[in-house]
Amino acid sequence: MGGLLAAAALAVPGAGGLTEAPRLAAAYESILGAQFDRAESQLAAACPPAPAEACAALRAESVWWQIQIDPDDKALDARLETLAAAAINAAGAWTEREPKRAEAWFYLAASYTPLVQLRVLRKERLSAARAGGKIKDALEQALAIDPTLGDANLGIGIYHYYAGVAPLYAKILRWFLLLPGGDREKGLKEILAARERGVLLAGEADFQLAQIYLWYEERPRDALALLESLDARYPENPVFLERVAGVHDEYFHDLDASITAWTRLRDRARDRRVTGSAVVLARADKNLQQLIARRGKP
Secondary structure: HHHHHHHHOOOOOOOOOOHHHHHHHHHHHHHHHHOOHHHHHHHHHHHHOOOOHHHHHHHHHHHHHHHHHOOOOOOOHHHHHHHHHHHHHHHHHHHHHOOOHHHHHHHHHHHHHHHHHHHHHHHHHHHHHHHHHHHHHHHHHHHHHOOOOOHHHHHHHHHHHHHHHHOHHHHHHHHOOOOOOOHHHHHHHHHHHHHHHHHOOOHHHHHHHHHHHHOOOOOOHHHHHHHHHHHHHHHHOOOOOOOOHHHHHHOOHHHHHHHHHHHHHHHHHHOOOOOOHHHHHHHHHHHHHHHHHHHHHH
């Protein structure tokens, strides 16, 4: 990954790659690590010289990861909506000024992404589908201009994959919105390409792959390995260890392993070594009580 970052740093206006990718990649790493204050400081230092549109997109993404730590709490929804709208407007204006600039189209897609994720979480499927089509269109533009832009493969791969495996009601919705069909195998290859060649999104690709392996590919051991790797790299983010605990319980029916994972997370939360420690501690205690009760049943 270091070589990719070094190469991307050489990008100049009009050239391939992402401008100031090392600085932006460092900020994205902090977002995945749930170090949100640090990420904000890094973005403030990065833009400029990095494009302001890039930092706007990453600020919206940062709020999305904050929401994932406590998804039942809607207190941050309005902030994400506001930040995403501003990022979309800024990146859209950039594509109009420089329609042959691949990274302008990439960051337009990136600006829509946290908004789509929030809409999916809140079960606003029609709005999510519409915005998902805009992500696909923008990424296709980016890759047509610069086929070497590895990070763009993640979003378009996710679109192709989920459109390919979608249930009937979603396919009807896609037809209604005039969205093109999907391709499961192609989408998976594109996601793997983003993981291998992405500058910003390699960690995000791991997370998306883990979910796909669980939900559709019947590869829970591969998913577990990815989630454990993410937890090792980003121990302050409770999302990954929670998913590890869930996989042990739901897919392997291993209550002891799930209890062990929840206990590790509870201990981190008690020591305030995870973000959102109070809500995480309450959730860990609740799940531990339930798992221990289930284990004790004859």
